[in-house]
Amino acid sequence: MGYVAAALVALLSVWLLLRHWRERGYRRRVWVAPHYRAWTEATPPPPASRRFQVALIGDTGAVATTGMDPVLSLLQGWLQTAGEHSAVVLLGDNVYPTGIPPQHSPRRPAAEQRLLAQLRIFELYSGQVIYLSGNHDWNKGRPNGLDYVLRQQALVQEHLPTAHFLPADGYPGPVTRQLAPGVLLVVLNTQWWVQQGARPLPPEGTSPFQELLQLLRQNQHQQVIVAGHHPLYSNAIHGGKFTARQHLFPLTTVHKRAYLPLPILGSMLPVYRKVVGAAEDMAHPRYRHLRRRLLRVLHQFPNIIYAAGHDHNLQYFCQQGGHYLVSGAGSKTAFVQQGGHAAFVHEHKGFFALDFYDNQEVWLRALEPGTSPGAGQEVFRWPLTRSTIPLAPAPAGFAEKSRFRGA
Template sequence: MPAFPSLLLYATLTAAVLTGLWLLVRYWQERNYRRRPYIAPAYNDWLLHAPDATTPPQHRIALLGDPGALATDGTDPILQLLASWQQETGPAGTIIILGDNIYPTGLPAADSPNRAAAEKRLDALLDALRVFPGRVVFLSGNHDWNKGRPDGYAYLLRQEAYIAEQLPTALYLPAGGTPGPVSVQLADNVLLVVLNTQWWVQNGARPASDPKEPFQQLHKLLSANCHQRILVAGHHPLYSNALHGGKFTAKQHVFPLTTVYKRAYVPLPLIGSLLPLYRKVVGAAEDMAHPRYRKMRRRLLRVLRQFPNIMYAAGHDHNLQYFQRHGGHYLVSGAGSKTAFVQKGGNATFVHEHKGFFSLDFYATGETWLRTLEPATTSETAEVFRQRLLPGPIVSPPVVATAIINEPATKR
């Protein structure tokens, strides 16, 4: 009988040592690639390919997600980058704000002590968009719905009304917190379809709807427009190598509270791994593993996979990610004001833990190009990755022997 406690102790110590070694290896690997752009090996020659520089795009779309913590003193690098994109694009463009427009909890009531700070952050974004001669489209995210709490619908309606008052030319879609889908013809052969993905994961009040009906409407909409190039936009990603996709750093296994508060360095080795495991398998309301999110994702993918070359853009995770899956193109462009860990490899073609946003360039030839734009250390814009998403004739620029990963973007 005394041997049993000894065996249990031995097994516990062995598990602790093995877990510690695994975390050390993971930590060392993460140090070597974190905050560096990852590009799948098959696309390492991306610098050698570009659209025809002599022909400007027919239409451009900037995909800016999670801008709710922008600097309000005029020094924000993302707003400066967006201003450069606007100047380059002109009226033949659309800026899509992919939700989480105000951190931490959307737009509080007028008598709330947090109202002034929330307005100041949103005003900084609206001021940057006010001069844009193209179209502006706002989506809502979980933070805009008071982080999904039961009173979130009131927060959403306040924000929608505020933006309509301050920037009446902008579209807030789908209107009134409805699930959608809503379509907007952006240009000839370029269609935007917007879904309110928060509707499926929201607690408390929300507009009434059959949860299956929007997907039936989406299928009809995509079928009727399958001759066009279609971008579907929602706040929540369908693929992710980051936090909401169940990916955690070694540090978060030892200091799990840092996933909620970045400075909460309370060491909880072994026990701390239970939180990442929970969020990967069961999930908080904003995680892919959560039953409501999982059901919404499954139904949405079932529709999208029936349409080759569909493009889907989201925010939510604070990084830049691009996936090619089942003939479709899936983007995560949630690095508008914050950054967070993203794991390299897996099914991802490109990931980067860095502030920035994706731009989609649509050409009259039928080509569609993805560009990854990030604030550079110089006055130039850094284009760290580009990829042709939809086919057409490719013009390859001459090989430049000294080309580097942060090659400045040129006007097209």
């Protein structure tokens, strides 16, 4: 039995090393499913004027507080170009690691600086700023998390009174904001469903999911963005996707240099998070319930746009006629697996932008910092509402090696 076990460990180790080598070949490269790439390269954006723009950026909680942060610099350039006919939606996890601690905490000054570094770039911005909260803003879901998020809300309102912190006071939502004629934002506090401890309850006899369904039915004549912190589709860690390195060297999940090989034993944590799930994972019962109920509503509305952060990368999925974004690369990056149901993924800092045109088309763009300060590059674009698009499912396992740059 000892020889069999040793042989199994050896075989598993070799397989993980080969998988690790393959992952190194595509990590941090733009991946676009072939159908999407071919169609977009042959189809330029419409000649019509852009009537409104929305930047969707999540997980900005670790931005640089000294010097200029590359993503904030990119966002600032976008703000100057977009002007007053635009909005920025910050998708939660605005302050790492645990939101805004109490005033007496030694961690308070650093936490405030991270939030203020973001708020400063909006001081001269004439568009709309909407903040959401994420699990880290709620003290990583601990029972006293409501106090942390209320302190953050107060700081945002103090230093940027024109901003909106939604839903206010820790309620689940949904709440709406009319961004422009025909463009509606619906905001959900998805952390409310997975949060431990105190959380404000909605009025008795109301159901957030029923309210959302009613809102979407009433606004089918509009172009609707639903925003929450937690993604509903993901090829990254919260969706149960782990690297070979995390299987073989599981302690690198805690510290990136902890290279202690633990084959088989090391796979227990990824398997647990994929099957059972930590509180922030899709597999966790509370998150699974939230996802199932939300998708049951959203799948009824073609062309719905759902935007989230949480996973530290950029991902786009087209499922059941709806558009599902993961834009959590505002200050960190993490592994994202290519293929599957995804149309586009990239392990890189940046954010998604939505362009609303006069002819009613909506285009999605992935924007990332360039090589020089303040410069940016568009690495993916796709029309979300053009009815002539043949939305064939993207084949799994396709590896696109070259970068796509839009016109």
